[in-house]
Amino acid sequence: MTIKGGYCQKILEMDLSKNNKHVINVSDNFAVKYVGGRGWGARIIWENLEHIKDPLSPSNIVVIAPGPLSGLYLPASGKTSFSSISPATGLYADSNMGGMFAVEIKQAGYDAIIIRGRAEKLSYLFIDDDCVEVRNAKKYKGLGCVETERQLKEDLGDETLRIATIGPAGENLVKFSCINSEWSRNAGRTGMGAIFGSKNLKAIVIRGTKDLPVFDLTRLVKLGEHAYKTLKSHRLFEFWQRQGLMTxxxxxxxxxxxxxxxxxxxxxxxxxxxxxxxxxxxxxxxxxxxxxxxxxxxxxxxxxxxxxxxxxxxxxxxxxxxxxxxxxxxxxxxxxxxxxxxxxxxxxxxxxxxxxxxxxxxxxxxxxxxxxxxxxxxxxxxxxxxxxxxxxxxxxxxxxxxxxxxxxxxxxxxxxxxxxxxxxxxxxxQSSYDVRSAITMALAYGTSDIGGHHARAWTIAKELEVGADWTLDEKAAIVIYQQTVRPLFDMLGVCRLPWVELGFNESAYAEFYSAATGIETSLEELLKRSEAVYNITRAINIKLGATIEDDFPSWRCFNEPIKTGPLVGKKLDREEYTKILKLYYNKRGWDENGVPMLKTLDRLELTDIKI
Ligand code: SF4
Missing domain, CATH: 1.10.569.10 (Aldehyde Ferredoxin Oxidoreductase Protein, subunit A, domain 2)
Incomplete structure (x- = not known):
């Protein structure tokens, strides 16, 4: 197995305490096994876990990783994952940002950036291909995200720079502060802004000028063209463009x-x-x-x-x-x-x-x-x-x-x-769905590795529409499938919305990956990699003290029935939820306390993960 494209196979590691830059060469095995994006992030966090004392201390790290498909001629291929330990939850965290930032990281020649330590003073990291500098950000202290980006571009005389920045909330270590880019593209969840703030890191500014490596450009362009055509011919495409998620x-x-x-x-x-x-x-x-x-x-x-x-x-x-x-x-x-x-x-x-x-x-x-x-x-x-x-x-x-x-x-x-x-x-x-009428969505939130967010699984519409006769076993299986396929998009460095909203076939992503990297793969193989990453994030959370109680949704879901509307009277039953949770653990190959079993780690080629 030799990588022939898709990856730069380099990680830029920046220790802000020592003002020390280091470039790590990435092996073929690591790159392929953890795919990229959140997969790389989770694995790197695991390897550093014992040194991380507190999420807001210099010992915490942030892994900023696009994926092997980021920046290629493919629809919606501009996503970057930020992975760390959250100051809000004290557990594994990742959050995903769109825009152009992912592409610029790749064009600068890196698959990922690791930030360690804490700068002495408020600083920004300037990356211009191979040139990497920590610069004083005193001038930008207290500025909002949009204004910081505007001023940095003006001061540096380049409108095309790509910038990820924090605002006053990140500087003030607000535990749900985010990292912002291009006006409104945010790594919004889990407090990534506070982690930047704790490192005295106001922003990362990148300029990348390198070509991206692709194994079979002709095949990739053909696949890309077909994908664009498929999306644009969808009956909801035009409506979606008009309203986006406001629909x-x-x-x-x-x-x-x-x-x-x-x-x-x-x-x-x-x-x-x-x-x-x-x-x-x-x-x-x-x-x-x-x-x-x-x-x-x-x-x-x-x-x-x-x-x-x-x-x-x-x-x-x-x-x-x-x-x-x-x-x-x-x-x-x-x-x-x-x-x-x-x-x-x-x-x-x-x-x-x-x-x-x-x-x-x-x-x-x-x-x-x-x-x-x-x-x-x-x-x-x-x-x-x-x-x-x-x-x-x-x-x-x-x-x-x-x-x-x-x-x-x-x-x-x-x-x-x-x-x-x-x-x-x-x-x-919790994000914006009431789960009292849909136990699969409650389970999705409950077992989400980052906490109450729908990014890992969004099953509520399907359950309400056709799930009346599903068994608990089927319900648990649906949540697990979603928790496996959705994070795969974050690992590949692409947006999941073409699949979620316009039904774009997820199998196409295996073809994209094969054309880009020269490693022929299948959706099944990629899903196995995604499942492995879910087990790594689970292992991280267990190590950090998470228990079965952390897999339950909040009090109101079990105790206050819905008062009005089409689902009046619905609430979750704690006994039934406990039952589906145990079924879910069993299906995942976790023990009754939700700890991945040795045979599961073995099947997923994670034998070095010791919980
Ligand atoms: S669907 Fe929206 S969030 Fe996803 S890549 Fe396109 S513009 Fe960005």
Missing amino acids: VVDYANAAGIMPTHNFKDTCFDDADKINGEVMETFYKIGDTACYACPMACGNVNLVKEGKYAGTVTEGPEYETACMFGSNVGINDFAAILKANYLCDEYGVDTISTGNLIAAVIEAYEKGIITLDELDGMALHWGDSDSIMELIRKIGEREGIGNVIAEGSYGLIKKWPAMKQLISQVKGLE
Whole structure:
């Protein structure tokens, strides 16, 4: 097995404490076995795990890795994974960013960048192909993400530089701060921004000029052309381009799964004021796309009048529209755009921020948090001015914002009664689907290796549509399949949305990989690699102290039935959930406590993983 393309086979390792750059040559075996992206990230984290003392200490590392397909002539091939140990959950973390950053890393000649240590002063890392420098970032201290990127490009005199940066929230170690690029492309989840902040790393600036290695260019171009043609001829292609993920608002609300008023309700009376149609009709002024993506799901929106007039933002997508719409009771789309803009500038994750603000509103409503503790802000649903102020306070770590900045676990520590109010798994605030009606989605969140996020598996629509007669065994199997195929896209360095939204055949990716690398493979083989990575991230979490309790969704799912809408009366049964969880463990080859068994690690060629 010899790699003939797709990989640069080089990792740039930067130790900020020592200001020391080192280039690691990557063996064929390592590259292929862990594929790339999150696969490489997980393996490298595992190898460094015993040295990592605290997520926000210099001992933590961040692995920034595109994949072997990133930057090639293939649809939506511009994704980068950021892997680390999360300050929010204390467990394995990764988050994925689109845009152009992945391509530039590859063109600079690297498959991945590892960041270690902590710079003495606020710095940015400048990578110009083989030239790598740590530079003073004092000038950019406190600047928002978008503004930092703009100023860096201006100062360096090159508009084509690719930049990933943090905002004030990352500098202030907000536990759900993110890394932002190109306005609104974020490694949003799990607190990657705080990890950059803890390393005094304001930004990474890259210029890459090298050609990408491809084994069989003729075959790859043919495959790419066919893929573009297939996507563009899909009956939903044009609708998707117009609305992107905003199409989900109407679906989720009609289905009765759209979190509303802090996940208490599942339908929002004013959903038709915050949906894709409203966006298209009154706000949308353009599209944006990640590298080589014909789907162009980024919506550029402008508020033309009212108190938020002049706000321009790329976004929202469904998650943001829900978390800053129905979940906090806002029915003004302009206010959602403003919240989206503020989150991007401060550099905080819109899902966690909206989720936690909603929990704080409910806690105030229930008398758990006092007016004094809220700095005198009498919060109520839909109060957009107070919600904007809370985003600012979180980003600046001011007053109540300083407590919210600690994330779910921080809020629960201060007000233990909030445990019943916050929708989170493993300390990661749950994204925008209510799971009380769909046990597969509850299991998907529960067993997600990074916590309450739908990136690993999104089974809810299928279960509601055709899952009434599925056995628990079938339900567990569906979650596992999704948790195997979805992360594969992150390993390959491509976006999963062509497959998710337009049904693009996942088998095509094995052909892409074969043409790019010269290593003939199959979807089955790639899925086996993805399964192996899921076992590595599981091993990391077990080593870090995760237990079976961390695989359960939050309190409300089991204890408060849905009050209104088409799924009224539904809630999860704890006994049934425990049963499906055990079935899931068994199917994965994990023991009854969820620990991967030796025979499983053996089958996946992971015998060196000792748990
Ligand atoms: S579908 Fe959207 S997120 Fe995915 S690559 Fe295309 S523009 Fe980026």
